[in-house]
Amino acid sequence: MVRCDPGMVDEFMALAPSSFVMKARNPSKSVHIGGNHVNFGPVGGPSFVTDLDRGRRAGTFDEMCDFLRVLQSLDIIHLGGAGSFEPLDLPADTRHLDRSYAAATLHDKVWSANLLGGYRARDGLEMMCIVHGIAYEELPDHVVTMGNINTNSPRQLDGNMSAGLTELALAGQPVVVTPFTLLGAMAPTTIAGALTQQNAEALFGMMLCQIIRPGTPVVYGGFTSNVDMKSGAPAFGTPEYVKATQAGAQLARRYNVPFRASSTNASNVVDAQAAYESEMSLWAAVMGHTNLIFHAGGWLEGGLTASFEKLIIDAEMLQMMAEYMVPLTVNDDTLAVDAIAEVDPGGHFFGASHTLERYDTAFYEPIVSDWRNFETWEEDGALTATQRANGVWKQLLAEYEQPPLDEGIREALEEYVTRRKAEITAGPDLLDYDM
Amino acid sequence: MVRCDPGMVDEFMALAPSSFVMKARNPSKSVHIGGNHVNFGPVGGPSFVTDLDRGRRAGTFDEMCDFLRVLQSLDIIHLGGAGSFEPLDLPADTRHLDRSYAAATLHDKVWSANLLGGYRARDGLEMMCIVHGIAYEELPDHVVTMGNINTNSPRQLDGNMSAGLTELALAGQPVVVTPFTLLGAMAPTTIAGALTQQNAEALFGMMLCQIIRPGTPVVYGGFTSNVDMKSGAPAFGTPEYVKATQAGAQLARRYNVPFRASSTNASNVVDAQAAYESEMSLWAAVMGHTNLIFHAGGWLEGGLTASFEKLIIDAEMLQMMAEYMVPLTVNDDTLAVDAIAEVDPGGHFFGASHTLERYDTAFYEPIVSDWRNFETWEEDGALTATQRANGVWKQLLAEYEQPPLDEGIREALEEYVTRRKAEITAGPDLLDYDM
Numbered sequence: 033m034v035r036c037d038p039g040m041v042d043e044f045m046a047l048a049p050s051s052f053v054m055k056a057r058n059p060s061k062s063v064h065i066g067g068n069h070v071n072f073g074p075v076g077g078p079s080f081v082t083d084l085d086r087g088r089r090a091g092t093f094d095e096m097c098d099f100l101r102v103l104q105s106l107d108i109i110h111l112g113g114a115g116s117f118e119p120l121d122l123p124a125d126t127r128h129l130d131r132s133y134a135a136a137t138l139h140d141k142v143w144s145a146n147l148l149g150g151y152r153a154r155d156g157l158e159m160m161c162i163v164h165g166i167a168y169e170e171l172p173d174h175v176v177t178m179g180n181i182n183t184n185s186p187r188q189l190d191g192n193m194s195a196g197l198t199e200l201a202l203a204g205q206p207v208v209v210t211p212f213t214l215l216g217a218m219a220p221t222t223i224a225g226a227l228t229q230q231n232a233e234a235l236f237g238m239m240l241c242q243i244i245r246p247g248t249p250v251v252y253g254g255f256t257s258n259v260d261m262k263s264g265a266p267a268f269g270t271p272e273y274v275k276a277t278q279a280g281a282q283l284a285r286r287y288n289v290p291f292r293a294s295s296t297n298a299s300n301v302v303d304a305q306a307a308y309e310s311e312m313s314l315w316a317a318v319m320g321h322t323n324l325i326f327h328a329g330g331w332l333e334g335g336l337t338a339s340f341e342k343l344i345i346d347a348e349m350l351q352m353m354a355e356y357m358v359p360l361t362v363n364d365d366t367l368a369v370d371a372i373a374e375v376d377p378g379g380h381f382f383g384a385s386h387t388l389e390r391y392d393t394a395f396y397e398p399i400v401s402d403w404r405n406f407e408t409w410e411e412d413g414a415l416t417a418t419q420r421a422n423g424v425w426k427q428l429l430a431e432y433e434q435p436p437l438d439e440g441i442r443e444a445l446e447e448y449v450t451r452r453k454a455e456i457t458a459g460p461d462l463l464d465y466d467m
Numbered sequence: 468m469v470r471c472d473p474g475m476v477d478e479f480m481a482l483a484p485s486s487f488v489m490k491a492r493n494p495s496k497s498v499h500i501g502g503n504h505v506n507f508g509p510v511g512g513p514s515f516v517t518d519l520d521r522g523r524r525a526g527t528f529d530e531m532c533d534f535l536r537v538l539q540s541l542d543i544i545h546l547g548g549a550g551s552f553e554p555l556d557l558p559a560d561t562r563h564l565d566r567s568y569a570a571a572t573l574h575d576k577v578w579s580a581n582l583l584g585g586y587r588a589r590d591g592l593e594m595m596c597i598v599h600g601i602a603y604e605e606l607p608d609h610v611v612t613m614g615n616i617n618t619n620s621p622r623q624l625d626g627n628m629s630a631g632l633t634e635l636a637l638a639g640q641p642v643v644v645t646p647f648t649l650l651g652a653m654a655p656t657t658i659a660g661a662l663t664q665q666n667a668e669a670l671f672g673m674m675l676c677q678i679i680r681p682g683t684p685v686v687y688g689g690f691t692s693n694v695d696m697k698s699g700a701p702a703f704g705t706p707e708y709v710k711a712t713q714a715g716a717q718l719a720r721r722y723n724v725p726f727r728a729s730s731t732n733a734s735n736v737v738d739a740q741a742a743y744e745s746e747m748s749l750w751a752a753v754m755g756h757t758n759l760i761f762h763a764g765g766w767l768e769g770g771l772t773a774s775f776e777k778l779i780i781d782a783e784m785l786q787m788m789a790e791y792m793v794p795l796t797v798n799d800d801t802l803a804v805d806a807i808a809e810v811d812p813g814g815h816f817f818g819a820s821h822t823l824e825r826y827d828t829a830f831y832e833p834i835v836s837d838w839r840n841f842e843t844w845e846e847d848g849a850l851t852a853t854q855r856a857n858g859v860w861k862q863l864l865a866e867y868e869q870p871p872l873d874e875g876i877r878e879a880l881e882e883y884v885t886r887r888k889a890e891i892t893a894g895p896d897l898l899d900y901d902m
Contacts, residue, residue: 220806267830300839303852362659372667394656395650396705
């Protein structure tokens with residue numbers, strides 16, 4: 033049990049930067065984290081994957097790569113991730129290498145190191161160095177990755193997570209500290225109580241990073257929701273979740289660090305519930321000025337499953353939100369007083385010059401929403417949004433183009449993976465603080 | 468073509484009240500309109516009705532009454548309405564009488580007069596007088612109903628709508644003036660342009676009410692969205708819709724009158740699209756401080772169809788929003804520092820006294836969301852939210868209890884309907900300004 037002096041919080045939190053830039057190998061895909069920036073990341077963590085054709089099943093490496101390919105095609109997902117679900121067909125102690133290799137080669141966005149123990153974190157960092165052409169010792173001068181650690185709430189930081197946090201902080205890479213505080217289960221039943229605990233746990237993790245290496249970029253993570261008190265099952269996108277997310281963002285601003293939340297739902301299928309719970313999460317996060325919104329692409333079933341169709345529907349919801357964030361332009365031209373005068377009362381604007389000059393780019397164009405009339409929609413198969421999403425991800429996958437990567441870098445990555453697999457299989461070289 | 472002097476707007480709009488109370492026959496269901504109050508109303512206007520069992524079909528009176536019964540059972544829908552879709556099996560010139568009778572007897576919430584022509588509006592008002600036990604001349608002292616008029620955009624107020632507006636204003640009853648301004652169709656392609664036109668049309672209608680009877684309660688209605696520029700089909704819940712709604716609410720506050728918006732979608736089926744477009748509309752309206760949110764229960768297919776399942780899913784979304792609006796309680800008790808100290812690190816709060824004291828009322832309890840794990844959900848039939856909603860409305864209908872109504876009032880309403888049907892069938896007694 034570690035207890036901190038009251039003055040420690042302000043002292044150490046003052047060392048953390050209020051914002052930072054994480055570099056992608058494609059510089060146009062680097063992300064600003066902090067201030068008024070919002071970044072969306074894909075689901076991470078599930079052991080299962082699902083789609084309409086094959087149903088729910090254990091994740092495999094091939095399908096994980098397909099998921100990465102679809103993510104590469106969706107510009108609205110700013111973080112590429114290192115595989116949105118576990119490739120359970122690969123050995124547990126080396127699959128982080130395959131995941132990192134896939135992330136480094138199949139997309140050109142930022143991705144996060146696996147923090148389940150120090151050796152995995154260090155492997156991720158080594159491979160980042162290869163991608164960015166820098167030495168390990170130079171890492172603190174280059175923010176090239178990020179890691180998320182969950183506390184084992186209440187009030188516990190386990191060995192694996194501590195090891196990952198330590199490795200990242202030593203290398204000066206950003207650490208997102210996210211307490212897993214479900215009201216009534218791992219935290220008190222009241223929102224204020226759960227936030228009290230969340231705050232203590234998040235602060236402890238972020239302070240630990242500053243103790244290890246002053247100035248380490250940290251992000252305050254909020255993942256406070258409630259459970260169904262009848263079954264104990266976690267619930268997401270609930271009214272309690274919305275309040276906790278927005279209050280969490282206010283707490284992060286209190287300490288002048290970026291905030292991370294999520295777009296989540298507890299539905300078992302990509303239906304209306306999946307959509308309305310995700311929208312509740314998403315609006316909570318965006319209205320709360322969240323900087324990093326994790327799990328915003330493909331999360332289903334309380335995070336136990338990654339869904340290809342949900343990924344597409346999420347991309348639509350995210351794109352709509354991004355378009356909403358674009359400020360309204362108000363000037364003589366957009367006020368259109370002349371155009372209004374041009375059209376007679378009771379007439380229409382379809383042929384007005386003001387319309388013709390703008391019609392092809394005037395509005396947000398959806399990727400899955402169907403606005404056709406009932407008869408046309410019915411004749412075309414009466415597909416639901418989820419069924420249409422099935423067609424969209426297959427098309428994106430078919431049209432996928434691998435982003436160019438220097439062949440020398442690719443070979444070096446491959447060599448690293450091969451060498452480390454052999455070493456780990458011979459006997460893992462656990463770091464001192466690994467469990 | 469009517470042109471107003473620049474000074475007229477401020478002069479006449481200053482006469483309109485900033486808020487008012489509309490009385491329901493059950494006083495506990497009267498509604499405050501204005502200020503920081505939000506009220507939800509059901510879908511109105513469709514000719515079609517749909518449910519999972521019978522599919523999409525023309526509306527009938529019996530089913531319209533069932534819809535009213537389900538609405539009576541949903542406390543979150545504050546306005547009861549006078550039938551959410553057209554009972555096409557009844558004659559067009561007298562069905563407003565059947566609808567008013569159904570509204571007056573099947574629920575005890577507020578409802579709106581039909582404004583398609585002065586004689587219909589007057590019939591609605593006469594029946595309101597019977598329900599509330601007042602004489603027609605006393606109406607201006609009792610706000611007991613409300614009517615919505617749509618302009619025939621651009622810049623046209625048609626005869627039927629003008630007649631209805633006039634009849635309501637003469638009786639001192641609230642008029643909601645809602646321009647129907649779809650970007651690129653009935654309004655310019657730019658949001659600023661469409662709002663310019665919306666503002667002129669809304670102001671003209673509200674000023675007309677003040678000219679007819681100074682002090683008539685009016686509501687500024689916003690219904691600005693975009694169309695699909697490829698097909699001309701209207702779109703709802705789009706990013707453009709969100710911006711137009713929130714800017715519209717700001718304009719209404721500029722004139723110090725309540726604002727009306729809607730919760731809408733363009734989906735042809737109760738799926739993820741129906742949910743995410745509705746959530747976009749709903750968040751737009753609520754974050755914009757809208758006072759009246761019409762069409763918030765049961766709207767589908769761009770307003771052409773009323774859906775029983777959508778009504779239930781909407782009720783869930785509205786209840787979640789209402790629960791979100793309840794401010795967080797922060798005090799020593801909810802901060803739960805003692806409860807946090809009581810549970811060991813890594814332990815759980817299921818058995819903590821702080822939890823046990825609160826667990827049965829701690830969280831919002833859903834009516835259609837299913838939070839059970841995948842296996843349990845699958846064993847129980849793997850139902851989507853829409854399929855579960857089908858069971859919910861049937862149960863509400865089976866358990867429906869008609870709210871008590873004085874038998875003398877009921878008989879007087881019946882007599883009025885019988886007499887007027889005979890009169891109208893013999894030859895409608897159109898008012899002077901009816902078309």
